[in-house]
Amino acid sequence: xxxxxxxxxxxxxxxxxxxxxxxxxxxxxxxxxxxxxxxxxxxxxxxxxxxxxxxxxxxxxxxxxxxxxxxxxxxxxxxxxxxxxxxxxxxxxxxxxxxxxxxxxxxxxxxxxxxxxxxxxxxxxxxxxxxxxxxxxxxx
Ligand code: DQA
Numbered sequence: 001x002x003x004x005x006x007x008x009x010x011x012x013x014x015x016x017x018x019x020x021x022x023x024x025x026x027x028x029x030x031x032x033x034x035x036x037x038x039x040x041x042x043x044x045x046x047x048x049x050x051x052x053x054x055x056x057x058x059x060x061x062x063x064x065x066x067x068x069x070x071x072x073x074x075x076x077x078x079x080x081x082x083x084x085x086x087x088x089x090x091x092x093x094x095x096x097x098x099x100x101x102x103x104x105x106x107x108x109x110x111x112x113x114x115x116x117x118x119x120x121x122x123x124x125x126x127x128x129x130x131x132x133x134x135x136x137x138x139x140x
Contacts, residue, residue, distance in 0.1 A: 001045050004138055005064035005093075006035060006131065008050040009057055009075035009084075015100075023100050024127045031128035038132050042139045058087045065091035069138045071131055073098040078113050089118040096134040099124035 008028060011018060016027035032048050039046040047067075049060045054077055061084070064070050070093050077084050078097070088095045095118070102125030103110040116122050121137070123130040 001043055002068040002138055003045045004069045004071065004135060005047045005067045006071045007057060007060050008073050009077050010052040011075055012073060013050050026128050031131060034128060035131050035135060038135055054081055054083060058083050061087040061091060065093055067093045069093055070095045071098050071134050074115055078115055079109060080114060082114060085114045085118055088115055094120040096120055096137065097122040098130050098134055100127050100130055101125060
C-alpha cells in the first residue's frame, strides 16, 4: 500500500473562514475527508500534518522522507522559505506542490515559488480539488 503524507502550512487551518472569495468555504477537515475517501478508493494510506511554524514543516518533510509521496501546500512560505525548499530537496519522497488558488493569477509576490524547482510538479487553482488531482498522480 502506497503511503502519502499531506503537509499544510500557515493559515491553512483557517480554511473555510479565511478569505472565502480566494480559498472557498470548505474547511481543511472537509478537504482532508475528501482526500481520505479518494485514498481509500485507490488503496493509499494517507497521513495529515498542519503547522503554522516553519521549522515544524521542515521536520514534517524530513519525517515523511520515506513515504511514497508528499503533497505540500506550504502557504506563504512557498514564496520565500529556503529552509522548506532545502528539506524538499533533501528527501527521497517525490513532492508535489499544492495551492488552492492560482498563484500566478494573483499578486506578483505570489508568482515566485522557491519550492517548485525541487518538486516533481505543481497543482494550483482548483481549490480542494488540487490535492485530489495530485493524489491521483501517485496512482500511476
Ligand atoms: C496558498 C497560496 C499562498 O500564496 C498563500 O500564502 C496561502 C495559500 C494556496 O493554497 O492558494 O496561504 O498556498
